[in-house]
Amino acid sequence: MFIDEVIIQVKAGDGGNGCVAFRREKYVPRGGPSGGDGGRGGDVILVASRHENTLLRYRFNPEHRAERGRHGEGSNRTGRDGASVELPVPVGTQVYDAETGELLCDLTEDGQRFVVARGGRGGRGNARFASSTHQAPTYAEPGQPGEFRRLRLELKLLADVGLVGFPNAGKSTLISRISAARPKIADYPFTTLEPHLGVVRLDDDRSFVVADIPGLIEGAHRGAGLGIRFLRHIERTRLLAHLVDVSEASGRDPARDFEIVLRELAEFSEDLARKPMVVVATKMDVAQDPARVEALRQAATARGMPLYCISSVTGQGLEELKRALADRLFSLPSVTATAPSATDPEANRGSPPSRRPDAQRPSSTGDHQSG
Numbered sequence: 001m002f003i004d005e006v007i008i009q010v011k012a013g014d015g016g017n018g019c020v021a022f023r024r025e026k027y028v029p030r031g032g033p034s035g036g037d038g039g040r041g042g043d044v045i046l047v048a049s050r051h052e053n054t055l056l057r058y059r060f061n062p063e064h065r066a067e068r069g070r071h072g073e074g075s076n077r078t079g080r081d082g083a084s085v086e087l088p089v090p091v092g093t094q095v096y097d098a099e100t101g102e103l104l105c106d107l108t109e110d111g112q113r114f115v116v117a118r119g120g121r122g123g124r125g126n127a128r129f130a131s132s133t134h135q136a137p138t139y140a141e142p143g144q145p146g147e148f149r150r151l152r153l154e155l156k157l158l159a160d161v162g163l164v165g166f167p168n169a170g171k172s173t174l175i176s177r178i179s180a181a182r183p184k185i186a187d188y189p190f191t192t193l194e195p196h197l198g199v200v201r202l203d204d205d206r207s208f209v210v211a212d213i214p215g216l217i218e219g220a221h222r223g224a225g226l227g228i229r230f231l232r233h234i235e236r237t238r239l240l241a242h243l244v245d246v247s248e249a250s251g252r253d254p255a256r257d258f259e260i261v262l263r264e265l266a267e268f269s270e271d272l273a274r275k276p277m278v279v280v281a282t283k284m285d286v287a288q289d290p291a292r293v294e295a296l297r298q299a300a301t302a303r304g305m306p307l308y309c310i311s312s313v314t315g316q317g318l319e320e321l322k323r324a325l326a327d328r329l330f331s332l333p334s335v336t337a338t339a340p341s342a343t344d345p346e347a348n349r350g351s352p353p354s355r356r357p358d359a360q361r362p363s364s365t366g367d368h369q370s371g
Helices: 171-178 227-234 254-268 290-302 318-329
Strands: 005-011 044-049 063-065 085-090 093-097 103-107 113-117 148-155 161-165 196-201 207-212 239-245 277-282 307-309
Touching: 005 113, 044 093, 044 103, 063 085, 085 148, 103 113, 113 148, 161 171, 161 254, 171 196, 171 207, 171 318, 196 318, 207 318, 239 254, 239 318, 254 290, 277 290, 277 318, 290 307, 307 318
Parallel strands: 005 063, 044 085, 161 207, 161 239, 239 277, 277 307
Antiparallel strands: 005 148, 044 113, 093 103, 093 148, 196 207
């Protein structure tokens, strides 16, 4: 099951309370305060991993909590810090605050880490508040609570080439012929229900990643069909290959199909409409009317796009298309992240504001210690 959007809840660990304690040892009169500090709560950290392909694990396990810090103890012993929790997500995951809609992070590289919820700071023990004028403080700080957040995780596939077009235009068949990907293929009309990735390798040691995007229909940008769920997966591609079925079996006009998909891309995002694109006439082995191919060629030429004619069944034009895509790709700049970058966990931990020393005043004194 391909899951590309989930809502999760994360709770960082609370900080441990500071301790109120006094030394009571033989031959040590007036030993003074000895309460230790509480430990810091654990963080919740998202880690981009190339071994993850979907957000399925979070669909059925949406709540994640880090360990709280231990309370301070007597003899100036500091409580242990809580263990952090690392949540692996696929490369290409965007992290939004589910309450405000703010984009928090865009994880675009393997191994990137981002702290989405920071653990609370541990409270200070009474030994920290001793002074020349107040030598026996009987109060300590409570630990600060860890952050709680509701997050929306959205996966956008990272690929070099995105295959777009109407359903049954031949996208799945093409990616199965030029890569090792094995999407569902059948001799009856249907549309792919989830995107697939494939790696295309050429004889000259060049390679690139192709994404097979589920078919678009008219009105996809408004929610018609499956297109609106998957249009975002081609936002990060560097090059689009627009596949158009030119066979008579489709019963559609290739030039009109070409214009409809272009319009849907533009309505969804102006950036998509400006992406470099090549046009691919598919199913040439069963195309009987050259006029249909010529009309598509004229429409593509009018927009400054090259046309390649292929047949995934017979292999016609596949090598030429692969070389053309590789040549075009290596002349284009790499896609850069358009969102706040992930940082090292220590870089964005921050320091919660400190509380007043008199925030907690235990009623017990003397040799008693409290956590």
